[in-house]
Amino acid sequence: MPSVRDIVGRDPEADPITVLTAYDTPTARIVDDAGIDVVLVGDSIGDAVLGHDSALPVALDTIATHTAAVARGVDDALVVADLPFLSYGVSEPESVRNAGRMLKEAGAGAVKLESGPHTVDLTRRLVELGVPVQAHLGLTPQHINRVGLQRQGTDEEAAAEILDLAAAHEEAGAFSLILEHIPANLAAIVTEELDIPTIGIGAGPETDGQVLVVNDAVGLSERAPPFATAFGDVRGEMIEAVEAYRDAVTTGTFPGEEETYVEEGLELDN
Ligand SMILES: Nc1nc(=O)c2c([nH]1)NC[C@@H]1CN(c3ccc(C(=O)N[C@@H](CCC(=O)O)C(=O)O)cc3)CN21
Ligand SMILES: CC(C)C(=O)C(=O)O
Ligand SMILES: [Mg+2]
Numbered sequence: 130m131p132s133v134r135d136i137v138g139r140d141p142e143a144d145p146i147t148v149l150t151a152y153d154t155p156t157a158r159i160v161d162d163a164g165i166d167v168v169l170v171g172d173s174i175g176d177a178v179l180g181h182d183s184a185l186p187v188a189l190d191t192i193a194t195h196t197a198a199v200a201r202g203v204d205d206a207l208v209v210a211d212l213p214f215l216s217y218g219v220s221e222p223e224s225v226r227n228a229g230r231m232l233k234e235a236g237a238g239a240v241k242l243e244s245g246p247h248t249v250d251l252t253r254r255l256v257e258l259g260v261p262v263q264a265h266l267g268l269t270p271q272h273i274n275r276v277g278l279q280r281q282g283t284d285e286e287a288a289a290e291i292l293d294l295a296a297a298h299e300e301a302g303a304f305s306l307i308l309e310h311i312p313a314n315l316a317a318i319v320t321e322e323l324d325i326p327t328i329g330i331g332a333g334p335e336t337d338g339q340v341l342v343v344n345d346a347v348g349l350s351e352r353a354p355p356f357a358t359a360f361g362d363v364r365g366e367m368i369e370a371v372e373a374y375r376d377a378v379t380t381g382t383f384p385g386e387e388e389t390y391v392e393e394g395l396e397l398d399n
Contacts (some may be wrong), residue, residue, distance in 0.1 A: 130345070131205065131206070131207050131238070131249065132238065132261075133207060133238065133239050133261040133304040133305070134209075135207070135340060136166060136167060136207055136304070136305065136326065137304050137305065137325065137326060139326075141326050141337030142337075145337065145338050145339065146166050146167065146326055146328060146337055146338025146339075147164070147165045147166050147167070147338060147339065148165065148166065148167040148168075148169055148328050148338055148339065148340035148341075149165050149168065149169070149340065149341060149342075149343045149346060150168070150169045150170065150171040150173060150174075150177050150340070150341070150342045150343045150344075151168045151170065151199050151202070151343055152170060152171075152174045152177070152195045152198070152199065152343075153168075153195065153198050153199070153202075154198045154199065154201050155202065156199075156202070156343060157198070157200075157201075157202030157203050157206075157208075158168055158202040158203070158289040160203075160206065160343065161202065161203040161204055161205055161206045164179045164205075165204060165206055166207065166338070167206055167207045167208075167209055167328075167338075167340075168199055168203055168206045168207070168208050168209070169209045169241065169344070170192060170195050170196040170199050170208065170209065170210050170211055170237070170338060171184075171342060172184040172187045172192065172209045172211045172212075172213045172270075172271070173211075173270075173342050174187060174191065174192070174195060175187040175213075175241055177342055177344045177350065178344075179191075183270065183273050184213065184214065184270055184271060185214045185271065186214075187213040187214065188213065189212070189213055189216040189227055189230070191213070192210055192211065192212070192216075192231070193201075193210075193212055193230060193234060193235045194232060194235075194236050196210040196235035196236065196237050197234070197235045200235065200236030200237065201236075207238045207310050208237050208239075208241065209237060209238065209239045209241050209263055210231035210235060210237035210239075210240050210241070211240075211241045211242075212227065212228060212231070212240050212241065212242045213255060213271075214271045217242050217248075217251060218242075218247055218248065218251065219321070221250075221251060221254060224251055224255075225254065225255065225258060226241045227261075228242075228255055228260050228262075229258075229260060232260060237321060238261065239260075239261035239262065239263055239304065240255070240260060240261070240262055240263070241262070241263040241265055241307065242262065242263075242264070242265065243265045243270075243272070244264040244265050244266050244269070244294060244303075244306075245266075245269070245272075245294065245300050246294065247296060247299050248264070248298070249294075249297045250301075252264060252298055252301040252302060252303055253301040254304055256301065256302030256303070257302070258388070259384065260305065261304050261368075262302065263303060263304060263305045263306070263307060263328075264295070264299075264303040264305070264306045265306070265309065266291050266294055266295055266298075266306060266307070266308060266309075266319075267281045267282060267291060267307075267308045267309040267310055267311040267316075267332065268280065268281045268309040268310035268311070268331070269309070270309075278300065278310075278354070279310075279391035280310045280311065280312070281309075281310060281311050282311040282315045283311075283312060288311075288312075288315045289294065289324065291308075291311065291315065291319065292315075292318065292319055292322060295308075295319045295322070295327075296322065296323065299323050299324065299325050303318035303325060304325060305325050305326045305328060306319070306323065306325060306326075306327050306328070306331050307327075307328050307329075307330065307340060308320075308327050308328070308330070308332040308336055309329075309330045309331060309332065310330070310331040310332070310354070310356060311331070311332050312332075312333070313332060313333020313334065313335060314333070314378065315332075316329050316332035316333050316335060316336050317333065317335035317336075319346040320335055320337060322359075326338060326339050326354035330356065331354065331355075331356030331357075338352075341357055341358075341389065345357035345358075345359065346358070346359065346360055346361075347359065347360065347361045347363040348354045348360070348361045348362040348363050348364055348365070349363040349364045349367075350364070351364070
């Protein structure tokens with residue numbers, strides 16, 4: 130696995146950074162084989178895979194299990210574990226222990242946490258201890274109960290706060306910053322002001338890289354945020370394949386001769 134230094138050392142103007150989520154080994158292998166730079170084991174697993182309405186119910190053990198599955202499928206990409214709701218920020222020792230587990234047990238190369246005024250000191254502490262941290266500003270869906278899922282940073286005060294917090298997290302040692310669902314002109318300014326690479330989702334084209342939830346990107350999601358685009362129709366393909374299987378079984382064409390083995394001379398008298 131590359132270190133965060135391989136990501137940070139690049140020239141994103143020439144070579145934008147590509148990030149996708151993955152939650153399982155086969156998907157991670159596809160993403161890694163395609164040359165995607167960073168695989169994020171997102172807490173979006175909550176709604177994308179586990180059937181919850183949000184990411185809030187996702188447990189740290191769930192992220193650990195799926196990060197380990199992803200790490201087993203990846204040769205080249207950096208694996209980032211997305212710390213779930215309340216697994217950090219309650220107390221510093223617990224936050225450090227939980228973040229540390231992602232590197233020591235699950236095979237992540239870095240952790241991401243949703244940032245705010247309350248995570249500057251924690252980011253500094255984790256980085257001091259040797260845990261690479263990716264920050265995340267703009268829409269932070271773990272605050273859904275306070276802010277919903279609306280675009281953030283749309284007035285001057287809110288935009289200035291995002292810019293200030295971005296600088297504070299860079300100064301605290303974050304190696305990269307996710308910017309979610311903010312105006313493109315704000316994301317461009319943040320990107321211009323920071324030295325660390327910014328990764329946008331619903332933040333326009335001027336960040337140093339882009340991230341999407343893989344289910345949205347391949348067209349597997351039933352519902353996706355307004356800023357996501359499906360680059361395929363995996364859901365449509367799965368529906369067709371499952372219906373074709375059903376039809377083959379119910380019409381008796383599967384299993385056919387190809388999939389069937391007969392042991393010649395086998396006779397059981399009972
Ligand atoms: N499949 C998936 N894709 C994602 O990008 C994603 C997740 N899940 N789960 C975690 C968060 C949640 N995200 C979301 C989800 C919905 C909107 C959205 O629809 N926003 C609307 C407003 C919706 C509302 O107010 O309820 C908008 O117009 O901004 C935005 C971000 C991004 N993340
Ligand atoms: C959308 C990305 C940035 C994320 O946090 C997730 O997938 O959980
Ligand atoms: Mg997340």
